[in-house]
Amino acid sequence: MIEFHGVSKRFADGTLAVDDFSLLIPSRKTTVLVGSSGCGKTTLLRMINRMVDPTSGYVDIDGDGIAAMPPVSLRRSIGYVMQNSGLLPHRKVIDNVATVPLLTGVPKKEAHARALELLDTVGLDRSLADRYPSQLSGGQQQRVGVARGLAVNPNILLMDEPFGAVDPIVRADLQHELIRLQRDLDKTVVFVTHDIDEAFLLGDQVVILQVGAHIEQQGAPSDILANPANEFVADFVGSARGKRRLMVDETADSRGDDLVLIDGAGYPAGVVDAPGGVLPGAGSSPKSRSISNKTDQAGDA
Amino acid sequence: MLFLEALAFIVDPANLLGEKGILPRLVDHLLYTGLSLGVALLIGIPVGLIIGHTGKGKNLVIALTGSFRALPTFGLLLFIILFTGLGLWPLVFVLAVLAIPPIIAGAYSGLDSVNRETIDSARAIGMTEWQILGKVEIPLALPLILGGIRSATLQIIATATIAGYVGLTGLGRFLIEGLAYHDYTIAFAGAILVAALALAADGLLALVQKLVVPPGVSRGSARTTHRSRWNFRPAVSTGTHITGG
Amino acid sequence: MQWLWENRDLVFGLSLEHVRLSVIPIIGGFIACIPLGWLANRFRMTRAIQLTIFGILFTIPSLALFVTLPSVLGTKILNPINVVVALTIYAIAIMVRGAADAFASVPRDVIESANAVGFSSASRFWTVEFPLAGPVLLANLRVVSVTTVSLLSVGALVGNGALGYLFINGYQRDFPTEIMIGIVFTLVIAVVFDQILVLIGRILMPWARRPRRSPRALMVRGAA
């Protein structure tokens, strides 16, 4: 459990990146901080491993104030994955993965054996172990990055836009890989992104931020989609523009128990099983029922 | 032909040993070069690494080293000798002054060239500042650091010839003797010897550069290596402002 | 100070001579490097050859060149042209690599778009490549300028050192002040030259006023 207590950060140049921010990040869940660039989300993430110290307020991990913890050992106990992987270009893949264990004095043989296992875990072939990062594709580099983040088997995994720089197909791959990993590993994941789709896909809890790390809304994806707290959120998640809102196509012929769904632009988006032509758990009108991507995905996860 | 006569002088065994032979003078030349380079490295590398790592004091050091570069070595040497008398240390001092700017520039720009994200991620996974410097920044900056050292070495070797003018020896003696006796053959032979020594040292350092650069970054370094020899730009460009003030 | 005032004619004269003897190598080196740098950038082979030749020339001590050039050029011993030629060789040796880099720094797509809009290759060179290579050329020229001004004083050993005369004369008369004045005036000339070059750069390349801006930024302004 990670807790932010009235945290603010003013940088040396005077910008107030984070303004009185409080949040509880539950253990063994994925919390996604989402917002456009400059909203302070990365600063928040970096406060958790003391890459940034707050100007005021404090951060606790499992009830202990991290301000008293030595930054280096704190960082070593927390996994960190960043955009462009941040791998050391002059070290082989296996040494990159084993960096932190080697730093903490784990014997080389042991560290390497563990690193190879981690390559399996993130779905990389062991034959890549002796390559240099520059010899890998972007997607492979990110997987190595994740493997390195997991190397010390941390309870907390911080991910700073880890999939921001790869192409959409690879990104989708990596996202599903992460969902699978999280199911197996059960870490406390704090994930930063500016991509609301990614946030809804990955987050158990999504926190939508505005400049100064002001929380516009936080909650489960389905809640946010169903009840945007304000116009900003509605606009941000796209529901106001109808982009993400699916409706029953009432003009289509009913085909038994299936209803045809159309998106905001009126294009068919799929069919839904609706015994008797009524959506399960639907309220008064099926037309007003929003169906988020998230519920869809959660179904097959 | 002069060049052939000079070559004949060099290969003549009679000119190899003895008080005024090529070998003892070569050894002295290497001694001056080694000492000066050592002093320059002792000062230049830490300074370059510190400003490269912290980014602090950058402008000041760059300005200082830039004005060092405009200092006429010859004048500085004679100036110092008037106070100290003849000796090895005045020479070593001025040659080190000559060599420090490219060494600092190489170390500084080497660290500066390391991707900020790589350093950031190293810090984020829990490396101490020293570990970041030792395990990330220096290995990645090595091509440029060595480039600076290469450049410094060449300058020292060529300039150490002035030792011959101030009571020391070294290969510069052939030039001074050639000048004093108006003997172009000896002067030319001296020029060839110094150039050969410089090229040999340069080749050796190039080889070292190749060997120490990890394969993972060798592709990028091929280009930076070339540039580094001439990488005086920042030092000069801002350097002269201070001397102007 | 007293000495400087009493000998102002001498110091002024030597400074003037220093300026004269170092201006020619600086300009000559620059002019020579334009075609050399362009060639080196255009044809890989010539680049390697040039870099090797000038790499070797650069390793020859200045004193050696000063002493031996008359025999190579057939010039008179005391002819200042010996020192000028030697310094020009150094200027080229320093600049040639930088000039190749400078032309290499011109983005390919700019050249191609210049071709596409119908520049002849000569006009493309003078209106596109040369100006865009300008900032890097200038940076190299500033190194050459400082180096030339400082190296010239060694010429005093062969009777053509301009301010270097004060070094030898001050040394032999056990008079540090004279040497210091020589050093200071050498530095002053180096600084003045450098500032003049900066100024020229500002006037001729207004788009590059912030030093070391990204080539992309240059490209946009330069192509426009």
Add this chain to the structure above:
Amino acid sequence: MPQHMKRRIIAGIAALGLTASLAACASGDPLGGNGSADLGSLTIGSQGFAESDILAQLYGQALAAKGYKIDYAPSIGSRETFIPALQDGSIDLIPDYAGNLLYGADPKATATSTVDVMAALPAVLEPLGLVVSDAAQAEDSDALVVTKEFAAANKLESIGDLKPIAKDITIGANTEFEGRSYGRSGLEKIYGVTGWKFKAIDDYGGPGTLSDLLKGNIQVADIYTTTPSIKQNDLVVLKDPLNMIAAQNVVPLFNKDSYSVAIANVVNQVSNRLTTAELMDLNEISAGDSKPSPEKVAKDWLTKMGLL
């Protein structure tokens, strides 16, 4: 093509005029004081030490006062360099020293006295295309010098006394000393002083040589007899009873093509007034606290002598 034409063309082509700026300084002097017509121009060289600079200025200013256009080429270096410079027309005139000039041109020469040396010179210089005008009384010869303490400890009076300790001494001098008649060969053949080490210090017996001598890095130094530091530091000049070092009267050395009786007359006026004592005075003024330029030292002296 006449020398001066060639010179002018080269100067024109190069547009560099090494000396033009110096000439500009010199033009502050009473050039053409008697308003006479342009008598042609001369470039006067000097060797790499202060006394030579002063002598060049003495002759140059005297000539300028008579309407010659004078350029200076200071600090050319050793005889091995300035002789070719005279021959190729880079310079027209340079002050030299008779004995060294003779032995430099003819290593087999035997003359030692001023009269003999001056008598022998023309024949030796003729094939080189060089001539001299009258020698001055002033002498400034190379001298082997030791500290007072070293002389006392080793009972040194003359050069020959070095013989027993030769293997333990280092002689410091300019590079060319070793090859001179009064260098290694002279010391060995004439005085039997063999086995000494040589340290080249190219400052013509200047501060580097002096400090090395005082520190004991060298035991014997080649310092010129008119150098003030000999008196200032109580140095002992070793006697030369066998006349290894020939008479070293100051003598103006010309390129034959540049020489004319008219010029020689002007130059001789200066030489005739120049005694060893005067020369030492000039050196002391030059090395004195105000370190005046050679130009000023020469001008004051010429004014004092009524030669301007």
